[in-house]
Amino acid sequence: MHIPKVISSLTLAVGALGKGTAVRKTGKGPTGYVVDFVFTPNSTTHASSVLLGGFPLFSDSLHGSLSKTDGYSPYEWKSDMFSMRLSPDYGNEADNLAGLEMTHNEHTGDWEITVPLPSGTWLYAYYPNCTTGNWRNCDVAIVDPSNLPIEAFAGDQLLSAIQLPFDREFQVNDYDWQLPLEDISKRGNVSFHRYSSPGSTYPYPNVHDVGVYLPYEYGKIPNKKYPVLYLSNGGQGSDSDWFQQAQIHNIVDRLINAGKLEPTILITPNWYDLGFTLEEYQTNATLQAEYLDVVGYSRFFNKVRENFFSYLMPWVNENYDVSNSSSNRAFGGLALGGTLTLAMLFNATDYFSSYCIMSPTPAPSAGDQQYNATISPGLRDVGILTGAGFYDTTFNAARDWETALAAENVTYLSHYSMSGAHQWSTWQEIVYVYLKEALWKPVPYGRKTSFNQVNPLSGGVPYRR
Known part of the structure; x- marks a missing residue:
């Protein structure tokens, strides 16, 4: 331990x-x-x-869209307003970044x-x-x-x-x-560590860094093994993003304390500075979603996946009391970290039982061979939760991905933040729902129930079609 x-x-x-x-x-x-x-x-x-x-200024549903927001100041705030970040690729940010x-x-x-x-x-x-x-x-x-x-x-x-x-x-x-849990004694610990990673360039040659959250009870219960969730940063991020910008440790503390989440170890890896870059994998293939090199991203994040399985996962397994069962391992990520999560889903399907894919860049289209059971065995047996913000720049990509899943008979859950854009408040909301409603629950998620089941509100009368 x-x-x-x-x-x-x-x-x-x-x-x-x-x-x-x-x-x-x-x-x-x-x-x-x-x-x-x-x-x-x-x-x-x-x-x-x-x-x-x-922080972005405020909008309401009448004045917000993917390309504009009136940018109300905090002094003008009303209860139906929300802070909404526009992306510079899609609109003029001047009003909401004042x-x-x-x-x-x-x-x-x-x-x-x-x-x-x-x-x-x-x-x-x-x-x-x-x-x-x-x-x-x-x-x-x-x-x-x-x-x-x-x-x-x-x-x-x-x-x-x-x-x-x-x-x-x-x-x-x-x-x-x-917010932080009121009972300080029930708060978990956040720490950052360095592990051997040949080829990595930061923080030192051949050394990489990772964030770790341990639930408050860790180390107090002899021989207990814990489930582990890996949560990836997005573009231009780091292993501290989930703790600083999402305050994920507070969210996990509260859910554990409320009995809504099994005590869980959280690992926040960083896929930058591993010794290879996104630019090296860029292709001249047809771009999807206006600017995303899907082929290049897929190749890059599969390289990241291979790196993590060679160095990060063994370090975690050696240094922490984690379960060795795939049913107690999960992976999630936002934006480009969602693309990494897709690489895990299609290429490490048997290692993780649950996946949370937030604001993803484009995924394989319906009919892609990656959905084939011989290419990705077990794809229909894992838990998938996906989602984005209603004003998110990746909204269309997220919906297209869900359409592809449905076309391939892959079940899933989804959550869309109705006031969310491509920003941390959106990913906080999605991961909160994932932790509370899906993680460590029976998989696959979203499987339809039979109409022949008994209706508990009808005195034992079966449902009718």
């Missing part, structure tokens, strides 16, 4: 962020809570202005602003000396010195995270399932 030293862990109580930024309950509209953001510059930061940014101007406190030297925000997780940073009001165009992002991010190495994360509770008097959507 391996009980690691916690290298990096951060679970902050609301309103306990130290000298600087803090959450405050107001009991007033628009949300019932505000965040007092306080940025204390260091001796090398000489700012004439500072923007608070990092920064909020902070005020300089001449007495303390700090930059300050008070912002109402609804419940959930909010990512932010400070942007000094911007030439425009759009924080994406600023030269530098500074994380909050009073609220440092969870990261394996300094600079991995460019945004701090703040979490606010739900106030039923002013809000409709309750995201308290993202």
Whole structure:
């Protein structure tokens, strides 16, 4: 059994962020809570202005689409609004990426602003000396010195995270399932580790890094073996993304504590810097979904799959009390990490029993040989949950993938965030549903029930066709 030293862990109580930024309950509209953001510059930061940014502004269903949003400010927030990120490939981000101007406190030297925000997780940073009001165009992002991010190495994360509770008097959507568990003794541990990976280039030659979450009871129950879920980052991400940007450890803590999820080990691998790149696998094949080199991505992520099975999985199995049964192993990922999950699904079908594919890039079309039982044996015997955001740039790809699954008689579950775009709030919601409703449940998911079963509401009368 391996009980690691916690290298990096951060679970902050609301309103306990130290000298600087803090959450405050107001009991007033628009949300019932505000965040007092306080940025204390260091001796090398000489700012004439500072923007608070990092989170998209708000829209509602009347003003939001894949290509536009009116970008309402937090001060205009109403209970039917949601924060929606537009992707630069699809629309003009100017309106929803406007920064909020902070005020300089001449007495303390700090930059300050008070912002109402609804419940959930909010990512932010400070942007000094911007030439425009759009924080994406600023030269530098500074994380909050009073609220440092969870990261394996300094600079991995460019945004701090703040979490606010739900106030039923002013809000409709309750995201308290993202907040730290109140009972500190029941919180799990987050840590980052290095393992031997020949060919890897970061953080050191032939060494790679990985994030690990252990449930609070780990190491306290002799001889217990735990199920393990691998969750992959997306494009331009790292092994700390799921902990910092999704606060996944809080979500898992709460579900375990509520008896909705079996205590589970979480592994967050990083598929960058393994010694080969996406660019090396690019092809001149016909592109799908406007810009995605599906053939090249498939080849690259199969190379990642081979690397993980050669080095990462053996390290996990050797160092942690994980079950050796495929029924207790699962893999999930978002965006390009969803493409990696597809590579696992079609090429490591017998190793994992469950797959969570979020905002995926295009999958094999109906009729592709990868669905053939002789090519991918067991494909119809595993659990699959797939989904995206309603405003997600990968929405069409996700729906096309589901159409292909149905055409090939592969059962699945799906979840679409109706206010979600290609952003972390969408993937938080999908993974929450997956953990709560699907993971470690009987597979395959989504199998139709027989109409001959007894109707429990009819006094024993069978269903009729």
